[in-house]
Amino acid sequence: MIASVRILVAVLTLVLAGIANAHPHVWVTMHTDLVYAPDGRITGIRHAWSFDDMFSTFATQGLESKEKGKFTREELAPLAKVNVESLKEYDYFTYATADGAKVELTDPAPGYWLDYADQVLTLNFTLPFKTPVKAKELKIEIYDPTIFVDFSFAKQNPAQLVGAPKCKLNVQLPREMTFAESKRLSEIPADQKNTTMAWGAQFSNKLVVHCP
Amino acid sequence: MSGAALAQPFGVTRGASSYDVGGFAGWILAKQAEFYRMLSGLIRAAKADGSAAYTLLGISFLYGVFHAAGPGHGKAVISSYLVANDETWRRGIFLSFASAMLQAFMAIAIVGIAAALLGATAKAMGDTVRVIEIVSYALIMLIGLRLFWVKGRAFLRLLRGEKPAHHVHDHNHNHHHHHTHGGAHHYNHAHSHHHEHEDEASAWGHTHAPEPQELTGRHWLRRGLAAIVAVGLRPCSGAIIVLVFALAQGLFWVGVASTFVMGLGTTITVAAIATLAVGARGLAGRLALAKPGAGILLMRGLETAAALVIVLFGAALLTGYMVSERLMG
Numbered sequence: 001m002i003a004s005v006r007i008l009v010a011v012l013t014l015v016l017a018g019i020a021n022a023h024p025h026v027w028v029t030m031h032t033d034l035v036y037a038p039d040g041r042i043t044g045i046r047h048a049w050s051f052d053d054m055f056s057t058f059a060t061q062g063l064e065s066k067e068k069g070k071f072t073r074e075e076l077a078p079l080a081k082v083n084v085e086s087l088k089e090y091d092y093f094t095y096a097t098a099d100g101a102k103v104e105l106t107d108p109a110p111g112y113w114l115d116y117a118d119q120v121l122t123l124n125f126t127l128p129f130k131t132p133v134k135a136k137e138l139k140i141e142i143y144d145p146t147i148f149v150d151f152s153f154a155k156q157n158p159a160q161l162v163g164a165p166k167c168k169l170n171v172q173l174p175r176e177m178t179f180a181e182s183k184r185l186s187e188i189p190a191d192q193k194n195t196t197m198a199w200g201a202q203f204s205n206k207l208v209v210h211c212p
Numbered sequence: 213m214s215g216a217a218l219a220q221p222f223g224v225t226r227g228a229s230s231y232d233v234g235g236f237a238g239w240i241l242a243k244q245a246e247f248y249r250m251l252s253g254l255i256r257a258a259k260a261d262g263s264a265a266y267t268l269l270g271i272s273f274l275y276g277v278f279h280a281a282g283p284g285h286g287k288a289v290i291s292s293y294l295v296a297n298d299e300t301w302r303r304g305i306f307l308s309f310a311s312a313m314l315q316a317f318m319a320i321a322i323v324g325i326a327a328a329l330l331g332a333t334a335k336a337m338g339d340t341v342r343v344i345e346i347v348s349y350a351l352i353m354l355i356g357l358r359l360f361w362v363k364g365r366a367f368l369r370l371l372r373g374e375k376p377a378h379h380v381h382d383h384n385h386n387h388h389h390h391h392t393h394g395g396a397h398h399y400n401h402a403h404s405h406h407h408e409h410e411d412e413a414s415a416w417g418h419t420h421a422p423e424p425q426e427l428t429g430r431h432w433l434r435r436g437l438a439a440i441v442a443v444g445l446r447p448c449s450g451a452i453i454v455l456v457f458a459l460a461q462g463l464f465w466v467g468v469a470s471t472f473v474m475g476l477g478t479t480i481t482v483a484a485i486a487t488l489a490v491g492a493r494g495l496a497g498r499l500a501l502a503k504p505g506a507g508i509l510l511m512r513g514l515e516t517a518a519a520l521v522i523v524l525f526g527a528a529l530l531t532g533y534m535v536s537e538r539l540m541g
Contacts, residue, residue, distance in 0.1 A: 025248075025450055025453060027249070052249070052252070053252050054251070054453050054457045057456060057457045058334050058453045058457065060334075061327055061333060061334045061337070061459075063333060150245070
């Protein structure tokens with residue numbers, strides 16, 4: 001009897017655990033510039049995020065444009081505003097630490113914009129550091145802690161330093177998830193945000209800058 | 213095949229990430245992402261070469277199969293519903309099919325009306341989906357509460373030691389059903405019909421009460437309709453994106469076909485899982501035979517638990533929605 005209950009519970013768990021796992025509907029290919037001031041302190045993170053073609057088409061659906069199938073920056077300005085404002089909730093998926101300590105970023109400076117070329121939308125925005133910092137080791141991680149958006153660096157020219165001649169940039173790509181991790185991830189309901197498990201951090205795209 | 217809410221990070225929609233993960237779940241995650249990403253290329257290809265449309269349908273089907281294995285509350289709600297109501301696996305397959313088709317239809321209706329006819333924006337479609345989502349989740353909760361009330365009372369009665377044979381029927385009935393059950397009836401609709409009771413075995417050879425109107429097959433369908441609607445109302449974000457993309461390519465009908473085929477793929481997975489749940493329940497019912505008294509109690513408890521799962525699901529989905537909406541601004 002106990003065994004039968006166990007079997008049943010196991011089967012039901014299997015059924016119910018399977019509910020999880022949302023899947024990607026948005027893929028972002030990134031190029032990121034780290035912008036430094038002349039005094040050697042980093043002042044901002046300049047992102048250029050290109051969305052996949054289906055999402056780009058979806059996002060521009062119904063937007064008015066003078067020329068069919070093309071959008072100017074002005075025409076895309078309202079969408080850019082929605083994008084950037086919505087990203088605030090997610091901390092712009094960008095996390096910085098200077099010599100191991102978390103560094104705060106502020107909301108994007110005005111002047112962000114969306115481009116549309118070859119049916120791909122690219123969101124350009126700069127995240128300023130609340131206080132520019134100088135660090136021996138600076139880490140910038142870009143990931144979605146809820147693992148809803150797929151971020152990956154562009155294969156060519158993924159990131160670069162702007163105005164930091166003495167520093168060295170190292171681009172680290174996400175590591176693979178282990179079986180146990182993917183299993184636990186699969187147990188998070190699809191419609192819920194994964195707030196307790198910051199998986200994304202382990203699978204983030206990481207920029208590490210070493211300065212003398 | 214309900215993807216994540218059509219809202220979020222970019223103010224337009226939201227999915228999850230595909231990583232090259234290990235394990236079965238990871239494999240499913242990777243596969244559905246892979247198939248999903250193939251869709252855009254195939255839709256483009258179909259524009260130039262009609263035969264690519266067949267490949268597109270094949271991939272759409274696979275995407276549906278894998279997608280349903282991953283996200284979506286549909287199979288959980290359907291499975292729980294089947295367990296709580298002691299439905300047959302055939303009905304489970306029908307419920308899976310009907311809800312997947314409704315889901316496909318909803319996606320097509322939204323994109324067809326909002327995007328194709330009205331030229332609505334992605335945001336407007338997302339807002340529409342969110343309204344539908346609330347209705348759908350609330351309906352799930354209502355179905356769960358209704359079942360929980362009925363099954364929970366039966367369970368409590370049993371616990372108090374009342375003989376199951378004297379229950380008021382605790383069927384998830386439609387209101388018109390009442391008069392068919394006099395108090396003298398010894399029927400108990402909710403119990404497992406795997407012959408736990410020898411005295412009822414002959415009357416309960418069929419999984420549901422062989423009421424005349426039920427034998428016509430209409431009764432359970434009416435009851436299941438709420439579940440079909442609750443699960444199928446909310447369209448899949450992936451299907452909506454694919455449809456909008458196909459529309460932009462001037463191939464809306466290709467998108468429509470793809471969406472329905474995705475629904476067929478979803479049906480396969482959801483039906484398989486639902487069948488598994490029904491089978492598990494059947495197994496428990498047979499095992500419960502060993503201890504007639506405790507067995508009935510166990511089955512009634514199981515039904516109550518399954519109903520509770522539906523309630524919790526509805527609640528989690530609803531509150532999850534609330535959170536994302538509040539944060540969305």
